[in-house]
Amino acid sequence: xxxxxxxxVTVEWREKAPSDPAPPQSLCLSTSRTPGGGIxxxxxxxxxxxxxxVLDEHLAVDADACxxxxxxxxxxxxxxxxxRPLAEAVRWLADIRAASAGCCxxxxxxxxGGWAAAGGKGPGTVVLACLxxxxxxxxxxxxxxxxxxxxxxxxxxxxxxxVKVLSASP
Numbered sequence: 001x002x003x004x005x006x007x008x009v010t011v012e013w014r015e016k017a018p019s020d021p022a023p024p025q026s027l028c029l030s031t032s033r034t035p036g037g038g039i040x041x042x043x044x045x046x047x048x049x050x051x052x053x054v055l056d057e058h059l060a061v062d063a064d065a066c067x068x069x070x071x072x073x074x075x076x077x078x079x080x081x082x083x084r085p086l087a088e089a090v091r092w093l094a095d096i097r098a099a100s101a102g103c104c105x106x107x108x109x110x111x112x113g114g115w116a117a118a119g120g121k122g123p124g125t126v127v128l129a130c131l132x133x134x135x136x137x138x139x140x141x142x143x144x145x146x147x148x149x150x151x152x153x154x155x156x157x158x159x160x161x162x163v164k165v166l167s168a169s170p
Contacts, residue, residue, distance in 0.1 A: 080108035
C-alpha cells in the first residue's frame with residue numbers, strides 16, 4: 001500500500017466487506033470472528049457521507065516521514081512507519097503524543113509483530129498482538145474510529161481484529 005507522509009482518511013462502519021472492485025488504498029478490519037461483528041473500512045480521502053455510515057474523518061500523519069511540524073501538531077492520528085522494539089515504542093508514543101497537540105491516537109508497529117498504541121481514555125500503551133503488517137498503516141485509522149465509537153483500545157484485542165486488504169480491480 002502506498003504510503004504518504006500525511007492524508008485525510010475516512011472510516012466507515014459496514015455490516016460486511018464491500019464487494020470488489022474496492023477503492024485503492026483501503027483496508028477492512030473485521031471486529032469479530034463471528035458474523036455480524038461488523039467491518040471498519042478505512043480509505044484515503046473524504047467520502048460522501050450519504051453513501052455509507054461514516055464514523056470518522058481525520059488527518060493521519062506518518063511521524064517518521066512527515067517533515068511539516070504544523071501537520072504533526074494538527075493530526076488526529078499520528079503513526080510510525082518504522083517498526084520498533086516495545087520499550088522504544090512506548091517512549092516514542094509518549095514523546096509523539098506530547099509533541100502533537102491534536103493527537104488523539106498514536107500507534108507504531110513492533111519489530112516482533114503487532115502494534116503498540118496510545119490514545120483515548122485508557123492509561124498508557126496498549127500492545128495489540130494482531131497480525132497486521134507495518135505497511136498497513138490504515139489500521140491505525142481503524143483504531144481511531146474504534147475510539148470514536150466510545151470503545152477502548154484494550155477492548156479491541158478481544159474483538160479478534162482481522163485485516164483484509166482491498167485492492168482495485170485492473
